[in-house]
Amino acid sequence: MYHLRVAETTGRRLRADAEHNTALILVAAEKVLADDPSASLERIGEAAGLTRATVHRRFSSRSALLEALTEQLNQRYLTALEQARADLGRPLVAFRRLTDVVFELKASHRFAMELSDEQHGCQSGLSPEVAAGLEQVFACMREAGEITATGADWCRHVYLAVLHQVHQLPEDAPDLVACGSSRADLVVRTVVGALGGVPRRP
Amino acid sequence: MYHLRVAETTGRRLRADAEHNTALILVAAEKVLADDPSASLERIGEAAGLTRATVHRRFSSRSALLEALTEQLNQRYLTALEQARADLGRPLVAFRRLTDVVFELKASHRFAMELSDEQHGCQSGLSPEVAAGLEQVFACMREAGEITATGADWCRHVYLAVLHQVHQLPEDAPDLVACGSSRADLVVRTVVGALGGVPRRP
DNA sequence: AACAGATGCGACAGCCATGTATCATTTACG
DNA sequence: CGTAAATGATACATGGCTGTCGCATCTGTT
Numbered sequence: 001m002y003h004l005r006v007a008e009t010t011g012r013r014l015r016a017d018a019e020h021n022t023a024l025i026l027v028a029a030e031k032v033l034a035d036d037p038s039a040s041l042e043r044i045g046e047a048a049g050l051t052r053a054t055v056h057r058r059f060s061s062r063s064a065l066l067e068a069l070t071e072q073l074n075q076r077y078l079t080a081l082e083q084a085r086a087d088l089g090r091p092l093v094a095f096r097r098l099t100d101v102v103f104e105l106k107a108s109h110r111f112a113m114e115l116s117d118e119q120h121g122c123q124s125g126l127s128p129e130v131a132a133g134l135e136q137v138f139a140c141m142r143e144a145g146e147i148t149a150t151g152a153d154w155c156r157h158v159y160l161a162v163l164h165q166v167h168q169l170p171e172d173a174p175d176l177v178a179c180g181s182s183r184a185d186l187v188v189r190t191v192v193g194a195l196g197g198v199p200r201r202p
Numbered sequence: 203m204y205h206l207r208v209a210e211t212t213g214r215r216l217r218a219d220a221e222h223n224t225a226l227i228l229v230a231a232e233k234v235l236a237d238d239p240s241a242s243l244e245r246i247g248e249a250a251g252l253t254r255a256t257v258h259r260r261f262s263s264r265s266a267l268l269e270a271l272t273e274q275l276n277q278r279y280l281t282a283l284e285q286a287r288a289d290l291g292r293p294l295v296a297f298r299r300l301t302d303v304v305f306e307l308k309a310s311h312r313f314a315m316e317l318s319d320e321q322h323g324c325q326s327g328l329s330p331e332v333a334a335g336l337e338q339v340f341a342c343m344r345e346a347g348e349i350t351a352t353g354a355d356w357c358r359h360v361y362l363a364v365l366h367q368v369h370q371l372p373e374d375a376p377d378l379v380a381c382g383s384s385r386a387d388l389v390v391r392t393v394v395g396a397l398g399g400v401p402r403r404p
Numbered sequence: 405a406a407c408a409g410a411t412g413c414g415a416c417a418g419c420c421a422t423g424t425a426t427c428a429t430t431t432a433c434g
Numbered sequence: 435c436g437t438a439a440a441t442g443a444t445a446c447a448t449g450g451c452t453g454t455c456g457c458a459t460c461t462g463t464t
Contacts (some may be wrong), residue, residue: 015432015433016432017429017431017432017434036405040420040422041421041422041423042421052421052422053424056422056423056424060423061422062421062422062423167429
């Protein structure tokens with residue numbers, strides 16, 4: 001994971017407690033920044049039970065910390081994609097599985113997800129591997145006739161946008177209840193509808 | 203519009219040139235902040251051909267300026283909604299018309315739109331009148347059987363999210379070209395698909 | 405023309421975040 | 435146990451943005 005040189009220029013590895021603390025910092029950063037994206041390193045350290053100085057020792061700068069957060073997110077994404085790849089034969093099932101896991105990511109990595117979304121331009125901050133993995137899922141759905149949209153970026157963006165909206169939908173939203181209160185179900189149906197409705201010409 | 207007391211506590215009205223300058227500031231603020239949401243008032247003034255001091259004279263604080271920006275956006279929204287209300291009898295036409303105008307808003311008021319979106323919680327920063335106007339459009343579409351989603355917030359959020367994604371789609375995106383390169387068309391079809399696909403139970 | 409209003413310029417104070425450094429103390433690890 | 439590493443505490447320098455003055459100088463308005 002982060003065994004080697006998080007913010008160190010030397011090749012020495014960190015002591016066990018130090019490594020544990022970097023993990024604490026990442027967790028705290030996610031929690032605090034999700035609430036206030038411009039929170040200071042001081043507040044992050046405090047939330048981790050550490051000092052601002054220590055945060056600086058583990059992460060050479062604020063941006064280094066943010067980088068670490070998105071890298072962490074990309075790792076979890078890859079794990080989720082591997083799970084989905086298992087049943088790529090049934091694209092809708094794979095998509096549903098994927099959405100389930102990504103939803104947990106949204107809950108635990110809200111800030112990092114928005115961070116990689118906000119990345120300027122149309123290039124999301126996602127690693128190329130993750131983007132490719134998502135594209136594969138959508139490609140299978142298209143081949144299976146479940147959707148008709150062809151652009152990989154378009155599919156991914158709509159997916160993430162819908163996911164975001166569903167995430168912050170209140171528990172008792174009528175359209176959520178209509179789906180058996182399963183957020184993942186609502187995402188799947190909405191995305192499939194959005195990406196499948198494109199080519200119908202009136 | 204802003205004839206009276208933009209940042210003044212006195213009831214006196216502004217001189218003509220001063221009023222013109224507040225307009226310049228608003229335009230410049232939109233342009234600069236769209237590029238960098240955390241740009242300083244100095245840069246905004248510079249973009250308006252004015253001094254930071256003058257910006258402070260017209261808008262008592264940074265947040266006052268942001269408020270003015272969202273208020274301006276809400277005004278334009280209302281105008282767009284009035285145009286759409288014209289042909290509420292044909293909901294899809296009304297929706298299409300609305301989207302056309304809102305798309306121009308997205309181009310000229312990118313920052314303000316994202317600002318009112320980011321507003322914490324599920325309450326967007328839109329004025330109640332605008333929210334109600336949008337709800338009316340979606341309600342008509344639902345009654346006409348074009349969509350099946352029932353939640354007003356849900357419809358609005360999906361609409362704005364899709365709009366945002368389509369807005370930053372490159373000119374040559376395949377799914378855009380498939381719609382005759384009309385962004386508004388792509389929005390309409392995607393949203394209708396997204397909101398209409400909800401209740402289909404597999 | 406005269407006056408009030410608006411602006412530019414410069415200066416000042418306050419605030420807060422970042423990044424660096426030092427030193428004493430505690431803790432992990434061989 | 436002894437050493438090296440990690441941390442807490444504290445201080446310092448830096449830089450940026452904000453908000454507020456005062457003053458000289460144009461410019462609109464009547």
